[in-house]
Amino acid sequence: MEKRIGCIGCGNMGGAIMAGLARRGALWEGWGLAAATRTAARLEPLIELGVRPCQSGAEVAKSCRYIVIAVKPYQTDAVLRELAPYLTPDHVVVSVAAGVSMAALRESCGGACAVVRCMPNTPAKVGKGVFGLCLEDPALTPEARDDVQAMFAALGVCVELPESRFTAFSALIGAGPAYVFAMMQGLVQAGATLGFTWAQSREMVAALFEGSALMAARENTPLPQLRDEVCSPGGLTIAGVNALDRAGLNGLLVDAVLAADARGREMER
Ligand SMILES: NC(=O)c1ccc[n+]([C@@H]2O[C@H](COP(=O)([O-])OP(=O)(O)OC[C@H]3O[C@@H](n4cnc5c(N)ncnc54)[C@H](OP(=O)(O)O)[C@@H]3O)[C@@H](O)[C@H]2O)c1
Structure with missing residues (x-):
């Protein structure tokens, strides 16, 4: 599978992450970016930046190895359960949902692939975010780990954290x-x-x-x-x-x- 990055849910945060990655185009040459969201109009600014629009999460999963989930926390479980049949061990699901644990993410994905938990802050919208990343999933390969770190390092500062430090990170950053x-x-x-x-x-x-x-x-x-x-x-x-x-x-x-x-x-x- 190609190293594409896809996003499901392109509102404030998903839109900011994808726009940031698209603007750093040179870095992602050969990777490709794709996105699906509920209200199609929200994809228009991303399409202008070269992001490929998809009709569904399933379509994102078919072409993208890395899938950023940026729907509201209460929507995350349903979106992942719908996606689960299309996930393979090659995929990596990266959730930015506040308060949704690694265990909950794994369960929603049916254990089909590695999961990463990410806590962004709003300056991500101007390419100056600070991202807490939990890379503790044993299913995460060293290559995928490097890719995820590179992806968020392109958008600001990345801090790798054990999941137990996420609340402290959220309270401060x-x-x-x-x-x-x-x-x-x-x-x-x-x-x-x-x-x-x-x-x-x-x-x-x-x-x-x-x-x-x-x-x-x-x-x-x-x-x-x-x-x-x-x-x-x-x-x-x-x-x-x-x-x-x-x-x-x-x-x-x-x-x-x-x-x-x-x-x-x-x-x-
Ligand atoms: N915003 C922040 O500063 C911030 C900071 C830290 C973490 N986060 C996390 O980022 C996530 C997104 O927050 P947000 O502020 O960006 O929310 P948001 O602006 O409401 O974006 C969520 C997007 O997901 C779309 N969506 C909902 N259900 C969907 C589905 N089934 N399939 C595809 N797309 C769907 C929504 O579509 P519609 O446009 O139709 O509603 C909306 O565009 C949350 O989990 C939040 O915890 C956000």
């Missing part, structure tokens, strides 16, 4: 964009308070996060040092940072992630 957007909103509000227009403020704050994130990712300098380098003694920045410290920003962020992790564990039970 899956939920992470919400924390970041909340912090951005506070700064945009501050900009408007200082008389910048909302639009100016938003544009400047987005660039501030992008630039700071690049520095944090590229440099080995410890974060407290990067922060202190902005704070001249007796200056304006240290006055602002002191206010953040008095409010306990670090502790608040730790509490937010722990609350999300606790809720995730509660939902698993």
